[in-house]
Amino acid sequence: MSRILTVAAAQLGPIQKSETREQVVARMIKLMDQAKAQQADLIVYPELALTTFFPRWYHEDRAEADHWFEASMPNPAVQPLFDLARHYKMGMSFGYAELTPEGQHFNTSILVDKSGAIIGKYRKIHLPGHVEFDPERTHQHLEKRYFEPGDLGFPVWRTMGGLIGMCICNDRRWPETYRVMGLQGVEMVLLGFNTPSVNSQRAGEGLEQRLFHHKLSLAAGAYQNATWVVAVAKAGDEDGHHLMGGTMIVDPNGEIAAVLDGEADGVLVHPCDLDATRFGKETIFDFKRHRRIEHYGPITAQVGVIEPS
Amino acid sequence: MSRILTVAAAQLGPIQKSETREQVVARMIKLMDQAKAQQADLIVYPELALTTFFPRWYHEDRAEADHWFEASMPNPAVQPLFDLARHYKMGMSFGYAELTPEGQHFNTSILVDKSGAIIGKYRKIHLPGHVEFDPERTHQHLEKRYFEPGDLGFPVWRTMGGLIGMCICNDRRWPETYRVMGLQGVEMVLLGFNTPSVNSQRAGEGLEQRLFHHKLSLAAGAYQNATWVVAVAKAGDEDGHHLMGGTMIVDPNGEIAAVLDGEADGVLVHPCDLDATRFGKETIFDFKRHRRIEHYGPITAQVGVIEPS
Numbered sequence: 117m118s119r120i121l122t123v124a125a126a127q128l129g130p131i132q133k134s135e136t137r138e139q140v141v142a143r144m145i146k147l148m149d150q151a152k153a154q155q156a157d158l159i160v161y162p163e164l165a166l167t168t169f170f171p172r173w174y175h176e177d178r179a180e181a182d183h184w185f186e187a188s189m190p191n192p193a194v195q196p197l198f199d200l201a202r203h204y205k206m207g208m209s210f211g212y213a214e215l216t217p218e219g220q221h222f223n224t225s226i227l228v229d230k231s232g233a234i235i236g237k238y239r240k241i242h243l244p245g246h247v248e249f250d251p252e253r254t255h256q257h258l259e260k261r262y263f264e265p266g267d268l269g270f271p272v273w274r275t276m277g278g279l280i281g282m283c284i285c286n287d288r289r290w291p292e293t294y295r296v297m298g299l300q301g302v303e304m305v306l307l308g309f310n311t312p313s314v315n316s317q318r319a320g321e322g323l324e325q326r327l328f329h330h331k332l333s334l335a336a337g338a339y340q341n342a343t344w345v346v347a348v349a350k351a352g353d354e355d356g357h358h359l360m361g362g363t364m365i366v367d368p369n370g371e372i373a374a375v376l377d378g379e380a381d382g383v384l385v386h387p388c389d390l391d392a393t394r395f396g397k398e399t400i401f402d403f404k405r406h407r408r409i410e411h412y413g414p415i416t417a418q419v420g421v422i423e424p425s
Numbered sequence: 426m427s428r429i430l431t432v433a434a435a436q437l438g439p440i441q442k443s444e445t446r447e448q449v450v451a452r453m454i455k456l457m458d459q460a461k462a463q464q465a466d467l468i469v470y471p472e473l474a475l476t477t478f479f480p481r482w483y484h485e486d487r488a489e490a491d492h493w494f495e496a497s498m499p500n501p502a503v504q505p506l507f508d509l510a511r512h513y514k515m516g517m518s519f520g521y522a523e524l525t526p527e528g529q530h531f532n533t534s535i536l537v538d539k540s541g542a543i544i545g546k547y548r549k550i551h552l553p554g555h556v557e558f559d560p561e562r563t564h565q566h567l568e569k570r571y572f573e574p575g576d577l578g579f580p581v582w583r584t585m586g587g588l589i590g591m592c593i594c595n596d597r598r599w600p601e602t603y604r605v606m607g608l609q610g611v612e613m614v615l616l617g618f619n620t621p622s623v624n625s626q627r628a629g630e631g632l633e634q635r636l637f638h639h640k641l642s643l644a645a646g647a648y649q650n651a652t653w654v655v656a657v658a659k660a661g662d663e664d665g666h667h668l669m670g671g672t673m674i675v676d677p678n679g680e681i682a683a684v685l686d687g688e689a690d691g692v693l694v695h696p697c698d699l700d701a702t703r704f705g706k707e708t709i710f711d712f713k714r715h716r717r718i719e720h721y722g723p724i725t726a727q728v729g730v731i732e733p734s
Contacts, residue, residue: 241717244709269720272733279732289709291600291649292721299723301732317708325678329648332679336645339638340600369634370641397730399626400553400598404729408550411578412601414608416725420713421706423588423610424581 119277119390121304123346124151124159127363129380130352131168137193140166144197144210147383152204154385157230158276159201161210162308162350163223163240163284166194169310169350170213171258172357174249181262185215189226189234202232207276211284211308213263214239223263225282225308229275236273238282239266242290253316255357259286272300278390285309288333288347291340292415298341299403303390305343307334310350313358323360330362331372339370342396344388351379368393428586428699430613432655433460433468436672438689439661440477446502449475453506453519456692461513463694466539467585468510470519471617471659472532472549472593475503478619478659479522480567481666483558490571494524498535498543511541516585520593520617522572523548532572534591534617538584545582547591548575551599562625564666568595581609587699594618597642597656600649601724607650608712612699614652616643619659622667632669639671640681648679651705653697660688677702 126147131140144161151159164170170184189212190198201208207230214224223243227236243265245257270293272281281297281304288307297305311330315321330347338345344367351361363376365386376384400406414422435456440449453470460468473479479493498521499507510517516539523533532552536545552574554566579602581590590606590613597616606614620639624630639656647654653676660670672685674695685693709715723731 241720242715265717274733289649291604292724295600296721296723299727299730301730318704332644332648335641339641340598395627406551407728408574409725409728411550412605412725414605415601416718416721418608419716419718421608421610424583
């Protein structure tokens with residue numbers, strides 16, 4: 117058996133502060149055209165796909181960052197993208213900064229089906245970084261300042277012939293992320309990221325180790341839950357701050373099925389057989405036969421470390 | 426700062442059905458001598474270190490396998506190993522099949538401190554394989570027939586200047602294993618394994634992919650909990666059934682610090698700086714700042730998959 121979902125990982129190169137939403141959407145449309153030419157069923161753009169990675173910039177008054185947020189979705193700036201996806205009958209996912217009518221701020225991604233309807237929303241749960249200006253870092257990473265932790269859990273949606281979930285950037289380092297989706301039978305995880313090429317707290321941890329940790333986290337999540345993982349970067353130099361690439365598609369064995377070189381706009385298209393998830397789910401990771409939840413209690417009972425006496 | 430614990434991963438080559446406990450203990454003593462010559466503080470032997478990997482052999486009457494089990498620990502056959510460890514002031518861990526006074530069967534490992542006292546016991550929780558003879562497999566893997574799932578959780582012990590935990594073989598593929606120990610601040614996980622070189626349910630999955638999944642699981646567990654992982658194989662051809670090697674020591678970044686080639690008896694000694702766990706535990710994996718247990722509920726609330734409607 118095979119159930120092929122052809123997915124396009126649509127990497128974006130850097131977005132400078134000066135770029136408008138309309139300029140970015142025009143770039144995204146070019147990538148959608150390329151994905152269509154390669155028969156993609158689904159196109160996946162990165163985290164914060166409409167703007168620069170603004171959490172690197174400190175504002176004493178948080179409201180000064182509100183212009184990076186979308187108060188509605190779709191909105192006029194992104195409507196051409198929705199229109200083209202519907203015209204192409206192509207599913208779509210992208211990330212953006214969400215400002216709710218109640219004034220809440222989230223780092224959000226959406227899942228749009230082939231009819232152009234938004235059928236899923238995910239709000240980033242594992243926000244990295246810090247709240248206040250940190251003079252000891254080589255650069256700021258203020259996600260905990262500008263966003264609230266997501267409040268929608270890790271849902272999985274039955275759509276496009278499979279079971280699809282989403283997570284964002286730092287979520288990928290947390291095995292709980294994949295496991296909660298794995299417990300819903302997820303067959304493909306869509307994951308956008310904006311990852312600085314250097315650790316702001318350890319200058320010696322450069323691109324090579326950052327890419328190693330990235331691949332390791334994707335591969336472990338894929339293997340241990342027998343799911344595809346589609347990881348899409350925003351990459352390159354944004355106003356003097358470098359984001360790593362590493363756009364790739366990982367198969368349910370944890371092997372890299374396809375990888376995109378470089379840090380510019382580009383699509384990586386791969387036909388993903390969702391039935392390739394069956395073997396793992398039915399044998400070594402057949403959860404109902406093998407998991408022993410009576411011994412997992414601390415995972416949900418405690419947040420931080422409690423050392424033995 | 427540095428807190429060095431010099432650990433010896435003591436790989437065992439194959440143990441044939443015909444070998445006695447005394448013969449095996451003599452091999453283990455030779456490895457302990459080698460570890461001492463390299464100033465090891467702690468020596469770690471594999472899973473089921475005293476016998477062949479007997480769960481590959483089917484007995485209709487389970488009691489026919491009882492002769493592979495230890496009814497007490499230490500016992501006369503292993504006493505020389507305990508005596509030498511105490512003489513050397515070396516900590517020790519090894520795995521064996523445990524038969525309790527109440528008649529329970531477990532796949533067990535113990536932790537012995539430098540005074541020769543058994544200070545910790547772990548009973549394997551994630552038993553792979555099956556209960557009944559399976560004619561569709563290329564070889565049997567009857568751990569679920571001969572053992573009960575462990576009933577002691579995943580404890581961590583404060584000993585030898587650090588926080589040390591244990592798990593066994595298939596436990597390493599389950600992120601819950603490391604996380605429960607990580608939530609106790611674990612700094613070194615001791616892990617013995619006996620892993621067939623071929624997947625009994627997919628003949629095409631051979632040594633290369635098996636080693637890839639092994640390394641992937643160790644590295645992810647180490648990185649995502651900022652802990653050392655000491656993985657020790659029983660390897661080679663046991664009565665016509667091949668076990669893979671892959672003895673290695675993984676650092677808290679998920680990088681392989683040292684690896685042992687081959688499938689024979691041998692020690693791999695590495696000075697592990699337990700303070701190298703601090704950076705990860707205090708930054709990206711500072712659990713108390715970053716974990717969001719309100720979204721992890723399914724991990725402990727449900728055993729198997731519940732797909733969305």
